Amino acid sequence: MAHFNIRQVEAFRAVITLGSMTKAAELLGISQPAVSRLMMDFQAAVGFRLFNRQRGGAEPTEDARRLFAQVEKLFIGLEELNHQVHAIKNLSSGTISIAAMGLYANGLLPEIIAKFRKSYPDIAIKLDSQPQDRIVEWVSSGRADIGVATLPIANASIPVVELLRRPALCVFHASHEFAGRSEIHARDLASRPFVSFPRGTPFRFEVDTLFDREGVDRIMMLEASTHEAVCNLVAAETGVSIVSPYSPHLRRNSQLAFLPFFPAIPISLGLIGDEDRLSVAARCFYDFVIDYVNQIKARRQAADAARTPDTAHQPT
Known part of the structure; x- marks a missing residue:
């Protein structure tokens, strides 16, 4: 059995739709004999008669009409495929899956996602809160496109980019003696x-190691597994703590106060994702996060520069 090609199918569809090989030729931008040749080759390939010759044109056979119904489904599918390609390329369609530690899923990421959706409202986003050790696994297996976690990450099999690096903060009740x-x-x-x-x-481990090195003993009677729980316990006046600086929603609690802690404990925020494997939508979000964080850094640097007196031209 001979094989037919898409050009023959296009010509067949045009002839059936327009009812004339002459009109089909005009539509396709080829000659009428070329359309006739395409139909002869297509008929030979399918192995049954497609048209009955009549005065004024070619009348499709019943078999041709049945075949035409399938051809229409094919072209409808191709049109939908073209629409989907256009939607993906122009970010009017797509899905992004993000796995993040609860600290970031409840803090920084919602703000970034909200700003991203203002520019790309048709992109669906799924945000999953996961423990740090599970985030790399999710991204590596394709269960998540992008991961956000505290660095360092042990045995990372995919690229990790450091986004921010800030010192930890001491948190205490607003009425505590530390407030001044x-x-x-x-x-x-x-x-x-x-x-x-x-x-x-x-x-x-890092916090305990620092206090051991400083020779400072604390009263260790309370533990909590999340930053939110730790801060809630502090807000209930059960003690003080050292927490990550990446929780803006917790810092809005009027019962809590935060101050820089020394010796500093730097905490790095990392973005996990293989750029070569990301979809168009996920890559756009990946770049958006990096750009968003760079803007934060630039604003902070400008603010620090404004607070620092200019000593370049002062006598020494």
Whole structure:
């Protein structure tokens, strides 16, 4: 059996639709003999008669009409495919899946997603809160397009970009005696009730190591597994704590106060994703996050520069 090609199918569709090989030739921009040749080759390929010759044109056979119904479905599918390609390319269609630690899923990311959707309202976004050790697994397996987590990430099999690096903050009740200070030092927390994160977590290990190095003992009677829970316990006046700076919604709690903590504990925020594997929509969001964070950095640098006196031309 001979094989037919898309040009023959296009000509067949035009002849059936317009009822004339001459009109089909005009539509396709070829000669009428060329259309006739295409129909002869197509008929030979399918193996049954397509047209009955009549005065004034070619009358399609019943078999040709049945075939035409399938051809129409094919072209409708092609049109839908073209529409989908256009939608994906122009970001009027698409889905993005993000896996993030609860700290970021409840804090920074909703703000970024809200701004992204103002520019791309037709992109569907799914945000899943996951533990740090599961985020890389989700992105590697394709269950999530992009991951957001605290760095470092052990055994990362996909690229990780550091977005922000800020020092941790000391959090305490707004009525606490610390409220009048400008900064808090490790020695200030000696023999004070302290709300900790669970043992075995990287942040807990880092905080405990710092206090051991400083020779400071705290009263360790409370633990909570999330920043929100830790801050809620602090708001209930059960103690003080050291928390990540990436939780703007928690910092709006009027019962809480935050101050810089020393020695500084830098916390890095990382973006996880393989740019080569991202969809058009996911790549757009990936770039949007990086650009958004760069704007935050630029504003902070400008603010710091405005607060710093110019000493370049002062005598030494």
